[in-house]
Amino acid sequence: MEDYLEKIYELMNDKGYARVSDIASSLAVQPSSVTKMLQKLDENEYVSYEKYRGIVLTQRGQRMGKLMKERHAMLAEFLRMLGVAEETIQRDVEGIEHHVSPRTLESLQALVVFFNTNPTALQSFLQFQATEAPSSEDPIARS
Amino acid sequence: MEDYLEKIYELMNDKGYARVSDIASSLAVQPSSVTKMLQKLDENEYVSYEKYRGIVLTQRGQRMGKLMKERHAMLAEFLRMLGVAEETIQRDVEGIEHHVSPRTLESLQALVVFFNTNPTALQSFLQFQATEAPSSEDPIARS
Numbered sequence: 001m002e003d004y005l006e007k008i009y010e011l012m013n014d015k016g017y018a019r020v021s022d023i024a025s026s027l028a029v030q031p032s033s034v035t036k037m038l039q040k041l042d043e044n045e046y047v048s049y050e051k052y053r054g055i056v057l058t059q060r061g062q063r064m065g066k067l068m069k070e071r072h073a074m075l076a077e078f079l080r081m082l083g084v085a086e087e088t089i090q091r092d093v094e095g096i097e098h099h100v101s102p103r104t105l106e107s108l109q110a111l112v113v114f115f116n117t118n119p120t121a122l123q124s125f126l127q128f129q130a131t132e133a134p135s136s137e138d139p140i141a142r143s
Numbered sequence: 144m145e146d147y148l149e150k151i152y153e154l155m156n157d158k159g160y161a162r163v164s165d166i167a168s169s170l171a172v173q174p175s176s177v178t179k180m181l182q183k184l185d186e187n188e189y190v191s192y193e194k195y196r197g198i199v200l201t202q203r204g205q206r207m208g209k210l211m212k213e214r215h216a217m218l219a220e221f222l223r224m225l226g227v228a229e230e231t232i233q234r235d236v237e238g239i240e241h242h243v244s245p246r247t248l249e250s251l252q253a254l255v256v257f258f259n260t261n262p263t264a265l266q267s268f269l270q271f272q273a274t275e276a277p278s279s280e281d282p283i284a285r286s
């Protein structure tokens with residue numbers, strides 16, 4: 001559900017409207033899955049949806065969509081900060097964003113702010129990662 | 144598939160054997176899902192499975208199961224380090240572990256090793272988090 005809301009919010013912002021076909025193709029799902037989810041989002045008062053009339057985000061839906069987008073951006077910033085490549089970032093963020101608790105998110109955000117506020121701390125981590133971390137012999141990373 | 148392999152490896156280590164019913168109840172799935180997955184794991188040569196004879200991990204399955212377990216432990220250590228509570232850790236790790244790329248995992252592990260090697264850096268983050276991070280007014284964290 002969160003994925004859909006995030007995408008609808010994004011389409012609304014970018015194009016001014018969100019069509020079932022656009023949502024379906026950008027989430028790589030069937031249009032029938034989209035209309036089913038729209039009914040659920042409507043029941044939960046995130047969107048107002050009537051077939052043939054289109055999708056409108058409620059205020060609650062706007063707010064939630066914005067939060068989803070901010071969460072995505074924060075997680076991406078965190079991974080970018082650690083030196084992860086852009087395409088990996090997007091894939092990982094899509095995979096994890098809806099499974100990270102508010103509490104963990106809070107800590108990750110604090111870590112982002114901490115490193116932004118203390119660039120020398122980040123610098124010393126990045127140098128550590130580049131030179132001392134046993135990444136190439138690390139069995140976990142190669143799974 | 145990774146969830147199943149991780150659980151089988153765990154049961155094997157703890158009890159010396161893994162039964163379909165134990166796997167099903169600990170993953171909260173139907174036994175029929177377990178037998179279906181066992182066939183898939185068998186095709187992929189992670190386990191050798193014959194109905195009524197039981198489950199044996201191949202060497203490849205052993206290795207992979209161990210990696211899954213190590214990955215889980217590393218992610219848990221990372222979140223624990225940031226001050227996340229134990230029950231949140233377990234839920235979050237279960238949610239994200241199979242969606243984190245090797246590259247991101249490598250960076251997170253480097254961060255864990257970095258903080259272990261530089262306890263004052265971790266200390267200064269934790270103090271920052273406790274006093275300066277705008278967590279209570281943070282809209283993302285409350286989604």
Ligand SMILES: [Mn+2]
Nearest residue numbers: 006072094097
């Ligand atoms: Mn997203």
Ligand SMILES: [Mn+2]
Nearest residue numbers: 149215237240
């Ligand atoms: Mn696990």
